[in-house]
Amino acid sequence: MLIEATCDPEGDEPRLAAWHVAVRELIAVAAWVPKRPGLGEDAEPTFMHHAPSGRGVLGVYDGLGGAGARHAGRAADGRRLSHAFVASRLAHLTVQSWFADLAAGQAEPTLPQRLAETLGGARTAARNKIVGTMRRDFPTTLAVIDYQQAGDGLTVAASWAGDSRCYLLTADLGLQQLSKDDSDVEDVLELLIADQPMTNVVSASGDSTIHRRVFAGLPTPCVLVCATDGFFGYVTAPAMFEHVLLSELDRAADAGEWAQRLTARVRGYTSDDASVVAVAVGFGSFAQLQEEYRERLRRLTHEHADMFDTVAGRTEFVAARRRSWEIYRRNYLRYFNWPTEDLTVPRSPAPEQTGARW
């Protein structure tokens, strides 16, 4: 992918980055915005496409700063890195390695097996004094879509753990969530308001599950999206994440500007590290992609964004948020209860005491 990164004037550490690429009938953009430069717990997003097989993968990863606050080591430049920081990067690299082998026809080891091996290998025998049910070794979310083009259709598999999300975005029905957060609460609006704790993430502490849903014969053109909660979790209502994606698409001159605009936009509203990757499949050009979603954007603006622009006070805002969700939820939840396969991430064996420390 072509890389457009804004660098810290004080050093070489990228503060944020936007990527874009267009090849054949694929247009991919990604935005990665760490809240604290050099310490963001979101890893860079994944996008890989294997042209000969028509297969591709996109993904995002959000290390859990609370559960993974434990010190993992220091970077070469002295940055103090947490388990959360390391976990998301390891998951990112593991998914890319898994997909490269998959595209080459090697299905084993599976993604859960690889994650268990990678995250488990990062553990040390040193015991941390701070324990409790909130704590995990190398905890991270992941949301990954792998797809296969076949004629005019698309077979898509969404894999996730935690509260990062996989979406399908179509011009007629808008954004549809393919994944389902690991939370005791299912209501998407309640998840937005309360920021519920997660009941499952990938970690080296065991008891992890990766959920997987397969969707065969999805019509193209469409857009596949993976995002961390920094992108969708700080908007005024669930519909407004789609509005962010489409309004910045509409204003952009090309894919590169769309990525840059998403990067700038999310910085204006999020309180967390944020990353998103979107892959448009089946559009002949960027202009066609824009044209295809223009009517959808107009409707979103009319039904949702305009409503929030006129509220005065919290009572009106809460009512508008509820009204927006009632309008939006029917199509958004179309795949919400799709059959799910749960894949166990095997528990890593405890590391042997060697005396070695990071």
Place this chain on the structure above:
Amino acid sequence: MSNNDYDATLSYAVDIVFCIDVTGSMTPVLGTVKDGALSFHKRLEEAMHAKGKAISQLRLRVITYRDFADNAADAIEASSFWTIPDQIDEFEAFIRRQRASGGGDEPESGLEALAVAIKSEWERGLDRRRHVIAMFTDASAHPLGTGASARTYPAGLPSSMDDLFEMWGYATSQQAVMENAAKRLLLFAPDTNPWNVIAADWNNTIYLPSRAGEGLEEVELAEIIDTIANSV
């Protein structure tokens, strides 16, 4: 997100309740505990600010306790919530006047203090609420109900650990007092029953097993602050 007249930015309403054992055995560490309590909210605010997380409201409450079985008259003292920064002077004055004394035998009335904390008048209206209980003790705890006949024993407390667990709540519990998304329990307590059991069985716990006479090390406090701030 733009709004004409209302700032709809999602920020956090944080309530923190400190439960502090002020029995005689806490003498060597009470100064450190008080310093920890006095600085905790500032450090939490700083850590959240560094992450770009805004606090819409911050309230603090303090519950100090000794032992109903030893002297029911001074076994528990609970403040109301103070809103910070407006009432910071009241909070700091309450903390600073605490002195370690009494307590009798080794188990103390820590579970009563925890129950009173759970029953706090938590913020229920604002978005993204966080309800944090921080327990500081160097002792195990009497079974709930020890000294319950005393006039000063708080009314409406649970009578068993199972009932206390129900109040804390779990994923599908119907009788929880605490909100599942909001609650956090931070335990600085010895590796003994009931604290090690609570740390292992209750959800949303962070546990730093303490040793008699040892205070809280800076590196540990920093990691705990990070854990709370990043889970908010």
